[in-house]
Structure formats: structure tokens, C-alpha cells
Amino acid sequence: MTAPRHHSTLVVNGETRDVLAPVSATLLEVVRDQLDLCGTKRGCNHGVCGACTVLVDGRLARACLMLAVDVGDRPVTTIEGIADERGLSRVQQALVDAGAIQCGFCTPGFVMALTALLDANPHPSRDEVRSALSGNLCRCSGYIKIVDAAMRLAGSPDA
């Protein structure tokens, strides 16, 4: 017999969405499988890689480590909610321009982490950038150009 499913109402990228999921369903599963927001990635499903990073209540969260039923009315932002009217956010564009994107699987997680950092601290030092991004794994880039992109944003006058 399949597990009983609970109804929750989530606020995702500014929209109220109804979700029917078992208690054990994570925010990651619900966002991808029920809300069709596939930009948030499942890299490990045990909270280490950071590919599932989203914002909950404006702060970083590993979507794979949150039960969907426990989110409540705290607003959730996924990668799909990051781009603005121009197409890509500053953070996204900076990563593109820096050549910091290779296979791209870690990229949404880095976008979320970098967005959260710059929202809280518009002019971080290199050490602050490195520390803020330390929970996002990348296997392709060696991290150098990702930090370069962040430092360019950190030094930008229109931050």
C-alpha cells in the first residue's frame, strides 16, 4: 500500500502551489516531481553536494534535507525564480561571462548560494566568498572561475 499523502500549500517563486505528498517527501522531490521545477538538481540526496540549494525564507536550504510538509508558509525560491525581466540575474550573467559554467549541474546551486551571499553582503571579501560557497561541490571547474565571477560582482559599483 502506498504511503498516505498529505496536502500542503507551498509558496514557491511567489506562487501559491498545492502539493500532495507523503510525509517523507523532501522539498526537492516535491519541487521537481510535482511542481515541474527541474532546475533544482539531485546530486546526492544526502545534503553534501549543494546541487539542490534553494532559498527558504531568504536563507539557504538544502532542498533534499527539508521535508515538504515542514516548509509551511515560508517562501521558497528556486533557480526558476531568480532570473529577472532581462532574462538572467546579475549573478547568473556573471557566471556565464566568467566562463564559470561547464557541465552546469552544480550551477543552479551556486547561483542560489551566491545570490544569498550578495543579498546579505554586497561587497564580500575573497575569503567571505570562498567560505559562503564552500558547501557547493563542483567537479568540473576547480572553482577558480566561480570565485572570479563572484569577485567581479563583489567589486561592482552597482551592487
Add this chain to the structure above:
Amino acid sequence: MPESTNKGSSIRTSAPQPDAGANGTRPPRRDGSAIGASPPRLDAADKASGRARYADDIRLPGMLHAALLTSPHAHARILGYRLDAARAIPGVKAIVTGADLTGPRAGGIIKDEAMVARGKVRYVGEPVAAVAATDMATAERALAAIEVDYEPLPAVLTIDGALADGAPILHEEFASYVKTIDGGGHGNVVFESSVIEGDVDAAFARCDAVVEGTWETQAQHHVYMETNGCVADVDAAGRITLHVTCQSVAHVQQRVAEELGEPMARVRAIATKVGGGFGGKHASNIHSIAAWLARAARRPVKLVLSRTQDFEVQRCRHPARIWMRTGALADGTILARDVRIVTDGGAYADESPPVLAFALLMSRGPYRIPNVRATGCAVYTNKLRSGSYRGFGNPQASFAGESQIDDLAVRLGIDPVTLRLQNAMRPGDTAFGGQPVASCIVAECLERVRDAQRAAPPLPAREGRRRGVGYAVMSHVSGLMGTAAALQLRSDGSVGLSTGCVDLGQGADTTMVQICADALKLPMERISYAPQDSDASPYNWKTAGSRSTYMTGRAVAVATVEMRAKMFDHAAELIECSTADLELKPGGVIGVKGAPMDVTFKQIALRSLFQSGGPIAATHGFVFDGPGFDPKRAAVNRLAFHNLGVYTFGAHCVEVDVDEGTGAVEVRRAWCAHDVGRAINPASCESQIQGGFVQGLGYALTEAMHWNAEGWLTTVTLADYKIPGLLDAPPEIHAIVLEDPDPSHPVGAKGIGEPSLVGVAPAIANAIRDAIGARVHTLPMTPERVLTAMDLLS
């Protein structure tokens, strides 16, 4: 661009200037020449916005979910299956076990395996059965209801165990397996090979200094951020289409067709966006399993591995034991090297034969050592099979070889860089195996990293840390196997380009378009690049072997020549001149040299489509055609490579701090100089160099797969298997991109994907030795191993 100091050389440095802004992307120049520019990747915006579609993002109507039942035994006979309870669960639509497989075994050079275990299981984690059901929970319930009867057998988990007298034999029917190359396997030996030049024993007798040592390397996992997976679709006639994260649609198509007993015309593979490969996304059991289930259920089936299952089911880098002996005269001239490599191939042969071959070929290193004997074998053990992984045997061989060169330097009292320069290959030398190497800039690579390290502002010393500097040089290839490219001219004068080269994230898509844009003097936006689809794409062996820019890039470049010739024919008729009078002008224009008499690509296209000549298309395909091994120089015995070449060279210099109290190693800075032939996209070259460095750092210091005494892999999560994170990677990895063009490539390009990793571990090992005066011979060089080496010294 700065010229090399090597007089008369065409070597250029394509490194961007060292301010932060220049290391990023730059658009193509106004004259349309795209080579050497660093335009943003074609798919960068999709990836940044989360739009890029990977295998797990694919949903098809009616799609089922598949789950794998895997072996709990390292070695056991399968006595029978009971499936009735599983079949009875509502929502279960198909089940496959080894009992369903009746055709011949599949595999690489040795066909020793099947998509699920047949008759025996040979490693813990081997797929034994698979279920497709309406949802994952049902599939997993069905797995729990499947009963498999096993008769456990004694297992071998080590090289020594596998080779011991009376060892349990993994493949009792080995002699009856189909083998496309005879490797002399017997018992648990999968394959044996050797490459011998000169007279090693006589040469050693003349040496003034001989050093000897044994190095051990570990199983490393690819840990691509996206795990392996696919969605297998099926049509009413039972024809399979796989949407698959892979390194070759041709290879997936071929293996799945083979395992399903279908002609390849009834199997189609379409590459999804790939979230990293590194050698771990070649044809896999799971592709055939998903296809089988889809065909049986007559519905699409998704099979995406969890991270833990990807560790348990897929493949890893060959653990290896490398014994090496090198001898030289007192003046530093190296005369002889003797190498014996044994690799642990795991439960199935997979790519053990070519990895062994390449390890042997690379074991001489980029040195002019006239007498070399390299022998080795790959063995079966009851563990996850080892397979292709960035470097392909070269990291193992180089870890030993480049460590031993430093040992030799110490013994001779010669500086390690000086010793390397003295013995470095020079243009016109031959590679190990006898192939002529017309150009070689390994000395320049080494000098550049040495000079860069010396010129860098010194880092202050830290209390309790010992500083060390270490070097390594390396060589690799870029040319092997076959590939092709196809072009077509569209009615508006834009061009469609198609290759079978899957972009794994290294930027191959963008590179191919740049080559095409440059050759046709067309803006990149006017070139479309087709996704890789075995129904439509030209053949490409695999995205592997650092071969894409050389092989497929060359095919693209040569195809543009044919296309240009056809367009010139049309232009000559339109303008009423001779083709000899014509030249290609920027922006999709062909016209008379030095005169404003032009026609556009669009005019040519319309003429061809509606008036005369027919649609303009061009193709070029070839199989690697460089000089082969030279039997007059080298005795090559049972080498599982027909031919390979296009040698590239590189050098690493790293600075480390070793903690005197704990043995922990921190890489502070690194300089990496690589010959890429011609940097099509310099920013991408840098990215590969930096990324390869960090994956090599993981190989050197942090990564190891562990099996327990029962053969269970215990490092199956990212909490246990540690790849370098941002804080573990040095904040400075200086990529020095050098260009020594290869004359057989229209643009001169060579590869960089694997070279970036190969020299890292020995450079770090040599830096550690420089810091503490002791050498670590085993990877990874954990704090414990480093501290133990220090303790042994004192």
C-alpha cells in the same frame, strides 16, 4: 601574444593577461575569426537558468520507474529466482533477471558480462534483477519481494589474492569468451601486455645510479555531479529510444542493441545534457536494463541511479601497483627503465586491456630513455569493475614515474628540474612504441612553470608547516579511433553543423562551432549545432581520450573545406568568374579577391535548393591515421590499442605546506603549463586545466574507495567519499596555455581534458618530499600516510 624564447619555434602563449577580467569569456573578433576567442558557451545561459535538461529532468507520458536489485555477495552462484510475489504487486509492469538472457555475453574487448548477472554474481552491488513499476515506491516493494537463491563462493578482493595459487576463479569460462584481441588471459589474469625497447638489462649494468620503488594507487570514483541515468522509450513496433547521459550515443546504441539482440537500426540513443562524465558515462548496464524493461512493458522506463547506487554499480579508476626501476649515468643521462604494472580490474574486463596498454605506453614518461621494458597485467577481483577514467592509466604510471625521477635526482645530487630538462624529449624523437613525435615542448612547459613559481611573490612561511615545491611532467595523446562531421547550408545562408561528439561540460559544442565559424568566416549565431542522436549524427567513437578537439574538430575543419569548394562552384557561376578568383569574405559572403563582386551564402543556398546543384552538404570522416607503432624500435606485445598519437605535453609545479604535527597537506598554489596545440577557446582550456588539477588533487590527497572484508563498498555517500571542495582547492591555479600546433590538424589543435589531471599527484608527492624529506608511495597521501613517512625518517 608573447613569443616563446625557443628560436624558430612557432610556439605561442595564448594565456590571457593576468588580471581578473581577462580570464573570463570574450566574444569573437569583429573579423569573424572565432578561434582564439572565448565566447560564452552555447548552453551557458540555459545552465545558469536551470533550463538545461538532464536525464532525470525527462518525463514522458506513461513513464515507469525502474529499480535495481543488487548482489549482497562478492562472489556467489545464482541458483534460482522466485518472482511470483513481485509480479503480483499491482503496478509492477516488467521484471528482468539473468534467467531472461539467452544471447551471447557482451562487453568490450573481452565479452565477459551481461546487463544483469548471469549464473554468478561477482561483486557486491552487481545488478541481479530490475523492476519497472508505476512509481518508485512500488518498484522498491517489488525488489523486496524478489527472492534470489545464492550459493556463496570464496571471494578475492586484492591483486595478491587474485594471483595466489589456488585462488578462486571469477570467470571459469574465460577461455570460451569472445575476445576481439587476444590478451593471453588465464586464471584471474584478464590481459597481459608489454612494450619493450632496447636492452634494459645491459643498460642497467652500465648505470652509475639505479633507483627502485613500488607505488600503490587507489580506486578513485568519477563523482560527476549528475549520476548515471536514462529514460528508455519504446514505440509500437518495439523500437527503443534512449534519452541518456552518456559519452557516446554510438557506443550506447551499439551496446544496447547487442544486449537486446536487436539490429542497431532498432535502437536509438539521444544524448541529454550531460552533467560530467570523466570516463564514467560510457555504455552501462543500466542503459540495457532500462531498454529491456521498456521493451517488455511497452512503456517508457526511467532508470536514474541514486548517488549510493552509482558508487556501487558503475565503475572506478583502476587501482594499480607499479614497480619501477630507473638507471642513469653519473652525469644524469637516463639509460634504462624497467616497469611492471598490475592493475585491479574488478569483476569484469570492461576497459582493463586498453587502460593497461596506455599505462605501459606512458610509463617511460616524456623522456628520451633508450632502453625501456614495460610489462603488466590486469586481474579480476570480486569488486566493482574498474574502467575508463580521465587519464586512463597515465595517472597511475606517472605517479610512479615522476616520483622516481625525483628519487633519481636526489640520488645523483642533481636538481629535479635540471634532470628532467636534461632527459626531456625533443622534437623529432620517438614516443615509447616507436612513433615519431615531430614536435615536443615538454621542456618549455617545465621551464614556464619553474619560472612562474620563481617569479611569484613568495608566500610567507607558517608556523608548524613545512613548505615544499614539487614538479612533474607528462605526455598524453589526442588522436585515436574514428569520427565524422556533417555540414549543410540552409536557405537563409546559415549553416547546420552535426557531429557525434557529446559535450560533457568541457565545451566541445562551442569548440566545434568556433572551428566552423572561423573556417567559414561566419558569426557563430548563424551556425546551428545539432544534438547527438544516433539516428542523425555522424559517427563518433566517444568523447574520451582528450580526442574531441583534435579528432572531431579536424573532421569539422576538413568538412568546411568541402563545403567551401561547393559554394565556390556556385559563386563562380553566379559571378561568372573562375573559382580561383574567389575568396571567402566575412559574414557569409563569397566574392572576387580585391573586388566588390560578391554573392551571399543565402544566394548560393537558394540557387542550390531551387535551381541547380541540389542542397549543399559536406562531410568528412576518418579514423586516426597517424604513424603506428614501429616494430623496428619496439616489441609491442598484445597491446589493446591499434593506433594512437598526436602527443601533447605538460608540466605542473605545486607549492604545498605540510603540517608537521598532523601530516595534513595543503596545496597553496599551482602552475600548470599545457601544450594544447591551438587554443580554440582559451577560457575553456583554462577551465579544463583548473578542473583537472582539482580532480587530480582529490586523487592525490582526499579520495579513496574502501571495501570491507566481505567485499562491501563502505564509501558510498559523499559524506564518506570526499572530493575537494572550494576550500580544499588552492585559491591560485595558474593555467599557462601553450600552443605547439599539430600539422595534421587544419587548426593545429590538440587535447587538454586528461593532461590536466595526469601530473598533479606526482607533483604534490614531490612537493611533500621536498617539504619533509620523505616520500609517500601510496595514494591518497592522507595526513596519516604523510605523518607515518615523517616518523619513519626520524
Add this chain to the structure above:
Amino acid sequence: MNYVAPTTLAEAYRALQADDAVCLAGGQSLVAAMNLGLASPALIVSLRDIAALRGIETQADGGLRIGAMVSHAELAELGPSAPGPELLSRAARVVAYPAIRARGTIGGSVALADPSADYPVALQAIGASIELGGRSGTRMVSARDFFVGLFETARATGEVVLAIHVPPGPAGAGAAYEKLSIVAGDFAIVSVAAIGRDRLDIAVGGCGPTPIVVTGVGASDEALLAAGRALAASCDAPSDHRASAAYRRRVLPELLRRTGRTALERASA
């Protein structure tokens, strides 16, 4: 599996009477375990809405009462504090990664008692106390008595960690927390927490099923090394794929000396 989100402690205690009921705090350990198939409780009692579990109160003596649901990030960002809270803050800063610190809670970490975790070590060095609550009332257990074994604490079934009481520590003391791991943010191979001014209270993690405490260690290098050697000789250090027991014993004295020295350097003159 069922889920409830009580808004009061009384409701939570009632919910926890059910069989196989567990508390959900930050989820950084529990949900990971669930995803890996290592935990499948019948009832999840979320502490998310219980206001009484939040907040940091400064006590009159400069110590803190830290609500169980306070995150590592909040603790990492504590401003200048008395030495006890300072030590805890330093440990909080090196727990895992920023996203984990944003959600993980001190109550959850303490209740789990992972032998490689950072808080139990710091709390034992400081001599903190754990405030537990249940249907029969509340009680305090000293940190040095709370961590009983591998993933085992003095918390009874049905009890909830309400708060952690962190004493101010000796006036003018310095505090330090150091951990040795294979990669940054990883679980510790060995970790050391030290607090003191003239003599040090030290706790060591990673060398046994629970942290080991030694108090009143002298401030000289010789005294610190001797204390480390004594601990190394007597501890039940594990061997795992990160390091062997022998290695842990080998590095412990020097790590103890370094951490002690760092704490002393931070003490006011």
C-alpha cells in the same frame, strides 16, 4: 509515516507518547538519514512552531540560555561574548557548510550525539548543561553526563531538549576550537575544544564514542602535551577509513597543545 507540528511544548510531549515518534528540528541529520533509508519513524513531531524553543537569552552572569531550535548560523554570528559562549560560537562556525549551518540546530545536534560532531566537544569543555523537558517536568543534565555513548544520550524517550545553558566561563579566559579533517567541513578525525586562562578545561572529540574531558590542565606546552599523551593512552579511539586509532593517538597531544596555546593567547592579560 505521519507528521504533526505542535505549537506548544505540552502538545509536543503528548505527541511524543506515540510509538516510534521522533523530533524534527533542523532536519539536517534526520532527513539525510531518512533519504538513505536509515530512518523511517512512524511519527515526525516538528518543533518548527514552538516559540519557547527559540531565542538566546543572556543571563545575569554573562552566560547564555540557548533555545534548542537556535541554528548554527545564529550561534556562529554571536557578537563579542563571555568565554563560554565564545567557545560555542567558534565551534558553530566550523560545522559543515553554510547551508547546513543555516538550518541545523544546537538541540538537534545535541540530541543526536554524533561522536564526530562539534557541539558535544565544545559543550563538554565549557561545562554546559542541557535542559530537558517532558510530561513530568524539566530537568538539567550536565553536558559531561549527557553524552553517554555512540549516538546515545541521557535524554529519555518522550523528552525534548529545550535549551542549552552555557556558563560564562572563567573571567578573562580565552577559548579555541580546532578540528582536523580530510577536507574542509568534513566530520572531524580529531577535534579539540579548550577554554581557560591560567589552567585549561579541554574536551576531545573523535577519539572515542563520546568526547573526553580533562579539566585544569596547566598552561605550559609540557603540561598540555602530557595531558594529551595521557588521554591518547587511555582513549578508545576508533579506526575508520579516515584514520586509524594509532594516528588519532599520535596527533592528539600536539593538537591539544596547539588548541590550548591558541586559547591562552586569546585570554586577556
